[in-house]
Amino acid sequence: MKWKVVVMLGAALTLFGCSKPDAEPTESELSNHQSQQVVIVHGLGRSAWSMQTMSDLISKQGYQVCVVDYPTLRQSIDNTLGESASAISNCLSQFEEADFVHTNQSKTHFVGHSLGGLVIRSYLANHPDFVSSKEMGEVVFLGTPNHGSDVADYFVNNGLLSLLGETATSLTTDPNSFPNSLPQPNYEFGVIAGTQSYPVFSGMFDNSNDGLVSVESTKLEGMKDFVEVDIKHDKLRRDPYVTRLILSFISTGTFDAS
Template identity: 30%
Template sequence: MILLHGIWALPVMMAPMAWALRRRGYRTFNPMYRSRAHSLDRIVAALHPRFERFAAASPGPVHFVTHSMGSLVLRAYVTRHRPPWIGRAVMLGPPHAGSPWVDLARGLRVSGLCLGPSADLLDCRRNAVLERALGAIDFPVGIIAGTQSILPFVTSRLMREPNDGKVAVSATHLAGQSDHIVLPVGHSAMPHDRETIRQALVFLETERFDRAGADNDQRAIANRA
C-alpha cells in the first residue's frame, strides 16, 4: 500500500491512515515528495524508482491511498509508467477540477510563493499540457469528498456549492471512477478521520463504499447537533 500526501504536507499527515492499513494487514510505504518545490514531472520521476522497489518487494497488486494533490500525482504517475502492479486507489478530497483558492492566490499574485510549480496543477483552469499528463484512469478508483469547512463564511464566497473548505464536491469527480461518496469531513481532516479511514478500507477490499453505514453515521451526527 502506497500513501501520498497533499501539498504543504508531510508523510506524518497520512500516519493515522497508514496505521489503520497496517492493522488490517497491509504493508505500507508513506513517502515524502517535494509538493511545492518541484514540477509534476520531477515529482513523478523522483517517486518512480521508490515505487518500483516497493512493488518488487510486495506480492500481488499495490494499492494507493492519496490525499488532495497526491491524487493528481498518482494519475500522472500511472499515465507515464502504467505499472503492471497497480491495484485499487482511494482518493481523499482530490482536486481533479482544481481549487478556487488557487485562483484567488493568482489574483493576489502569491500563487508562486505559496504553491510553486504546483499552482498550475491545482488551478481550476489547468492547461492542456497538464491535463494530458494526468491522463485518464483505467484502474479501480474510489473517491471520498467532504462537506465540512472550518471557515464556512470565507469559503462560501469562493464556492457556492458543497465543499470541504478547499475543494468543491463537484471538483472531486473523475471520469471512470468506480465509486464516489460524500462525508461530513473537512479537507485536511480526511487522512485521520475515523469514518474516512473506515470507508477507505471498505473500498480497498470491495471496490465499493459502505453507503448504508455512512448514512447511519450522518444521521447520528445530525441528531447530536
C-alpha cells in the same frame, strides 16, 4: 487588506495537506492482507508523517503500507512528479522483494490525499505495464482536485500562490492546468469528497466543498464508487471513518463501511 490575503494563504497552506471503532480483522483476513500493499501519497505542503494516522490504521488490518514522501513546496511540477515517481517505484520494488510469500492475491493499492491523488494518476499514466498487470489493485482519491481548486484560482489571481512554487500554482481550474491535463484513469478507482468547508474560504466557492476542493472537482468519469463525507479537507487524511471507507473499497470495491 493585503495582510488578510496573506493570512488566508497561510491558512490554505496549513490545510492543504462521525468516527466508528475499527473492526478487528480475522486470521484469514490478516493472512490475505499481508500479501497486499497500500501505497499512500500525501498532499501539498505535507510529508509522509502527515499520513501516519491513516497508515497505522491500515497496517493494523494486516496490509503492507508504504507512505510516499516527496517535495511539493517551491518545486517545479516536473521535480515534484519525478521525485514522487521514484518514491512510488521504490515502494513497489520493496514490496516485490519482501520476505513474505507472494500469492495470486498479491495486489498493490493506492490512496492519495489531495495533490497525492494527482501524483498517483500521473504515475499510473506513465506506467501502463503495471496498470495492466495482475498486481494492480484499487485506487482511492481523497479530496483530490481532479479538475483544480477554486482556492488555487483565488491565490493565483492575487499573485501570492507563486510564493509556494510551480507545483502549487499548477492546481488551478484552468483547462490547461496540471489536473486537467492528466488522462482519464483506465483502472478501478473510487472517490471520497468532503463537504464541510472552512469559513475563511467559503466565499470562494459556488457549490459544496471541503474548504479547498469542490465536490464536483473531485469527480471523474468512470468512478467505481463515490461517497461524500461531512469532513473538512485536511481532516480527511486522519479521520478513522474515512480510513474505514478506504479499507472497504480496497477489499470490496465499494465504500460500505457498515
